[in-house]
Amino acid sequence: MATKPLAHHKKRKSVWSTMIAQYELILMSVPLLLYKILFSYVPVVGWTMAFQNYKPAIRSFWKQEWVGFDNFVKLFTGINGERFLRDVRNTIGQSFLTLLLGYIGSISLALLLNEVRNIKFKRIVQNITYMPHFLSWIIVAGLVSTMLAVPTSGGIINDVLIRLGIIDNSIMFLAKPEYFWWIVAFSNLWKEMGWNTIIYLAAITAIDPTLYEASVIDGANRYHKMWHITLPGIKPTIIVLLIMNVGHILEAGFEIQYFLGNGLVVERAEIIDIFVLRYGIQMGNYSLATVAGIFKTVISIILISTANFISGRLGEEKLI
Amino acid sequence: MKKLISLLLVMLITITVAACQPAVKQPAAPAQSGSTDAETGGSQQKTGLPVLSPDNPVTISVWTTSNHTAPAADNKLTKLLKERLGVTINYEIIPTDNADQKIGVMLAGGEYADLMGTTDLNIRFITGGALIPLDDYLTEDKADLLFEHVRPYWNRLATDAGDGVKRIYIIPNYNRFYGEITGGTHYGASGFWIQKHVLEDAGYPNLDNITLEEYFQIIENYVKKYPTIDGMPTIGFELLCSPGREWVLTNPPQYLAGAPNNGGVIVDENNVATIFADKDIAKRYYKFLNQMNAKGLIDQESFTQTNDQYLAKLATGRVLGMYDQRWAFGQAHDALVSEGKDERTWVSTMPVYEGKKPYYADREVMNINQGFGVSVSCKQPEVAISFLNTMMSEEWQKIFNWGIEGEDYFVDANGRYYRTPEQREIQKDLVWRSKNKLEALYENMPKHQGTYSDGNADSPDNQPEEFYETLREYDKNFLKAYGKKTWRDFLNQPPENPVYYPCWNIHLVDGSEAQMANRQLTDLSVQYLPKIIMADPSEFETLWAQYVSEIKKINIKAYEDAINAGIQDRIKNWGGGR
Numbered sequence: 001m002a003t004k005p006l007a008h009h010k011k012r013k014s015v016w017s018t019m020i021a022q023y024e025l026i027l028m029s030v031p032l033l034l035y036k037i038l039f040s041y042v043p044v045v046g047w048t049m050a051f052q053n054y055k056p057a058i059r060s061f062w063k064q065e066w067v068g069f070d071n072f073v074k075l076f077t078g079i080n081g082e083r084f085l086r087d088v089r090n091t092i093g094q095s096f097l098t099l100l101l102g103y104i105g106s107i108s109l110a111l112l113l114n115e116v117r118n119i120k121f122k123r124i125v126q127n128i129t130y131m132p133h134f135l136s137w138i139i140v141a142g143l144v145s146t147m148l149a150v151p152t153s154g155g156i157i158n159d160v161l162i163r164l165g166i167i168d169n170s171i172m173f174l175a176k177p178e179y180f181w182w183i184v185a186f187s188n189l190w191k192e193m194g195w196n197t198i199i200y201l202a203a204i205t206a207i208d209p210t211l212y213e214a215s216v217i218d219g220a221n222r223y224h225k226m227w228h229i230t231l232p233g234i235k236p237t238i239i240v241l242l243i244m245n246v247g248h249i250l251e252a253g254f255e256i257q258y259f260l261g262n263g264l265v266v267e268r269a270e271i272i273d274i275f276v277l278r279y280g281i282q283m284g285n286y287s288l289a290t291v292a293g294i295f296k297t298v299i300s301i302i303l304i305s306t307a308n309f310i311s312g313r314l315g316e317e318k319l320i
Numbered sequence: 321m322k323k324l325i326s327l328l329l330v331m332l333i334t335i336t337v338a339a340c341q342p343a344v345k346q347p348a349a350p351a352q353s354g355s356t357d358a359e360t361g362g363s364q365q366k367t368g369l370p371v372l373s374p375d376n377p378v379t380i381s382v383w384t385t386s387n388h389t390a391p392a393a394d395n396k397l398t399k400l401l402k403e404r405l406g407v408t409i410n411y412e413i414i415p416t417d418n419a420d421q422k423i424g425v426m427l428a429g430g431e432y433a434d435l436m437g438t439t440d441l442n443i444r445f446i447t448g449g450a451l452i453p454l455d456d457y458l459t460e461d462k463a464d465l466l467f468e469h470v471r472p473y474w475n476r477l478a479t480d481a482g483d484g485v486k487r488i489y490i491i492p493n494y495n496r497f498y499g500e501i502t503g504g505t506h507y508g509a510s511g512f513w514i515q516k517h518v519l520e521d522a523g524y525p526n527l528d529n530i531t532l533e534e535y536f537q538i539i540e541n542y543v544k545k546y547p548t549i550d551g552m553p554t555i556g557f558e559l560l561c562s563p564g565r566e567w568v569l570t571n572p573p574q575y576l577a578g579a580p581n582n583g584g585v586i587v588d589e590n591n592v593a594t595i596f597a598d599k600d601i602a603k604r605y606y607k608f609l610n611q612m613n614a615k616g617l618i619d620q621e622s623f624t625q626t627n628d629q630y631l632a633k634l635a636t637g638r639v640l641g642m643y644d645q646r647w648a649f650g651q652a653h654d655a656l657v658s659e660g661k662d663e664r665t666w667v668s669t670m671p672v673y674e675g676k677k678p679y680y681a682d683r684e685v686m687n688i689n690q691g692f693g694v695s696v697s698c699k700q701p702e703v704a705i706s707f708l709n710t711m712m713s714e715e716w717q718k719i720f721n722w723g724i725e726g727e728d729y730f731v732d733a734n735g736r737y738y739r740t741p742e743q744r745e746i747q748k749d750l751v752w753r754s755k756n757k758l759e760a761l762y763e764n765m766p767k768h769q770g771t772y773s774d775g776n777a778d779s780p781d782n783q784p785e786e787f788y789e790t791l792r793e794y795d796k797n798f799l800k801a802y803g804k805k806t807w808r809d810f811l812n813q814p815p816e817n818p819v820y821y822p823c824w825n826i827h828l829v830d831g832s833e834a835q836m837a838n839r840q841l842t843d844l845s846v847q848y849l850p851k852i853i854m855a856d857p858s859e860f861e862t863l864w865a866q867y868v869s870e871i872k873k874i875n876i877k878a879y880e881d882a883i884n885a886g887i888q889d890r891i892k893n894w895g896g897g898r
Binding site: 053055056057058059079080145149150152153170172174175259260262263264266267277278279280281282283284285286287 | 420421424425427428430442444447448449481482552553561562620621623624626629633830831835836839840843846847848849850851854873874
């Protein structure tokens with residue numbers, strides 16, 4: 001115990017000597033640091049647009065008209081305010097459902113795949129399930145739109161349901177607001193489930209096999225092994241991924257809502273990014289778009305730090 | 321969309337600013353205007369612009385909004401442009417529904433193609449500083465043909481880009497007429513369209529002074545008689561409200577009330593505009609649609625489809641009726657004709673409320689701020705303008721519209737142009753067209769509409785004798801049954817347009833209250849009207865009341881004021897040219 005402060009003291013004294021000793025490493029990291037600064041920090045200067053009445057015809061930032069917090073008032077109050085709030089709710093709702101279904105889906109699939117002993121079969125299942133990951137979202141949106149249409153327009157789901165006698169008339173899935181969040185979540189599940197299992201399968205291989213052997217001796221069956229060894233074994237991975245995903249909760253995708261969103265479902269379909277597109281970029285109102293961007297960044301930072309903090313407090317993995 | 325859109329934009333701008341001068345990607349070969357003139361004697365064209373010739377190949381990049389696809393690789397006219405003028409064109413074609421956000425992103429980036437073909441009513445390229453003023457080129461001794469094109473309408477076309485000076489930035493694409501207006505089809509015409517076979521089956525009923533009720537009755541009878549067409553369920557009436565096409569849903573009440581198309585407003589005899597979305601004329605129309613929906617006459621997929629899906633559905637030939645404008649569903653019409661299903665195409669009817677006179681057709685209005693402009697990124701604006709000017713010559717206009725003499729048409733002893741039956745038929749083939757016509761390029765180009773100096777009409781469809789001969793037997797009989805000569809005859813005789821007409825192209829300033837209110841109004845209609853139409857008739861009144869109360873929350877006054885200011889400005893300034 002007595003040596004610890006001393007060591008600390010010593011270390012601080014030799015920062016420079018350490019840096020000199022490691023100069024090659026430091027030199028190597030400089031380009032990456034510059035890259036980060038150039039593309040992640042310099043653009044933040046553009047946030048000044050939020051306080052201006054930005055006109056693209058005036059190409060200089062500093063010649064723009066300054067309007068203080070006008071754009072914030074415009075976005076967060078009145079009709080726009082109601083609408084923005086609704087869009088925040090939709091974004092979080094869709095994201096949360098997607099996250100939940102995605103976690104349950106990919107973790108269960110990983111656990112099941114891990115139990116498959118026939119390697120060939122396992123490979124085939126893995127390949128089939130992660131193929132959709134490589135499709136672009138706009139293609140997926142097109143597929144979903146066709147699948148959910150009425151049978152005469154190629155709607156397979158309605159066709160199957162009618163032939164099975166479950167329903168009499170086709171359901172207009174894309175015309176009912178209450179279905180929209182689920183459509184987004186299930187499309188995400190379909191597209192990303194297989195891909196997301198890869199990381200869990202990798203984590204599972206890192207679990208010490210002797211644990212399984214020991215548990216068998218203690219009389220554990222397959223379900224016991226899954227519950228008491230595999231799941232706790234990949235818990236750190238699950239938590240790190242969760243913290244990272246919480247930071248993205250305000251990004252619920254874009255293409256699927258843009259393509260499938262229509263007047264009938266707009267109250268549940270419109271998300272922040274689409275609002276920004278429609279009221280910011282399409283109308284040449286870049287300042288309003290920037291305010292929304294700032295809002296998203298600030299909320300994301302708060303969310304991710306909170307998740308990180310809570311996780312640390314609970315004695316779990318921390319990201320930072 | 322992993323990144324925030326705004327951050328991306330900011331990044332773009334920062335990089336542009338940091339780089340000071342955006343890198344130029346157009347390696348257009350130098351045209352060396354002076355030496356070219358000297359070499360060729362400089363006497364072919366009297367213009368003070370570089371002469372385009374194959375000795376001086378140039379590449380011109382063209383950005384344009386169009387629903388036509390890029391021409392086939394071995395396109396005949398592409399080759400001709402290269403052979404005769406040395407011009408190669410690089411296309412960037414944006415479908416009309418995606419134009420808005422593309423423009424927003426391009427303005428933030430500040431880099432453009434040489435020639436910009438736009439249909440943006442918000443004139444964002446002009447106010448965003450993307451286009452150069454053309455005034456200096458539009459003179460008798462430079463771009464003479466373009467000058468003649470805009471001369472009589474100078475005041476109408478000149479636009480203030482924000483610096484207080486009115487200049488011309490865009491050469492209009494449609495409805496600047498030369499000579500006489502001929503033509504069997506009015507592409508700007510609105511109507512409640514109805515399938516020809518439906519009318520034939522009903523014994524060619526009289527379409528004058530038809531009411532909405534009668535229109536739907538004819539459709540209902542047909543649906544009952546033929547529940548399927550080609551094995552697919554018959555669709556009584558189709559609607560649409562995809563982005564950019566919301567007007568299909570919102571425009572009809574003004575026509576029913578006997579007013580012409582002014583967009584979202586009706587203008588009274590004192591030239592004062594008011595919105596009609598929340599008025600009784602609108603309520604009556606949507607209530608009626610609600611009842612028709614209850615009868616199962618309206619397509620259940622109307623409001624979930626995109627414009628492409630809508631056109632594809634029309635092209636199946638099982639849609640009996642819809643409200644639309646002729647140009648907007650042209651592709652579906654052409655596809656049906658291409659398949660020989662002429663009886664499945666539509667003619668327009670003009671239902672009105674009792675006591676009103678139909679005013680569906682207007683006098684063709686010249687577009688303002690829609691057409692081609694030259695961008696600030698263009699390295700050699702003289703070359704780009706010279707190209708546009710050359711294309712305006714009667715020689716090239718004939719090539720675009722009629723094709724090549726001897727191949728696509730012939731000239732008879734009286735100098736009249738005509739085509740053989742084979743030449744007429746092949747024009748209906750869409751694949752042939754992509755190989756032999758430049759529709760995507762021509763769409764936004766200035767056009768010599770009306771008649772040429774030799775008295776022939778601008779294009780085959782508008783040459784009266786050609787129009788009739790091009791029709792297949794079915795259409796000829798159909799016209800005979802109604803005692804009419806052209807499709808235009810199905811429309812009302814349009815009176816002279818008011819000076820300010822039409823209000824739909826009054827431009828609302830970016831970021832203004834009026835623009836915001838307009839967008840909010842459109843969004844409300846897109847959110848509520850589909851619900852109102854699809855609802856159980858017992859819920860109609862409640863939903864309508866909700867819709868009206870939401871409209872009341874919007875700053876409608878700002879919108880109406882801006883439109884009224886536009887009307888007054890036009891009345892004051894629009895007379896005269898140069």
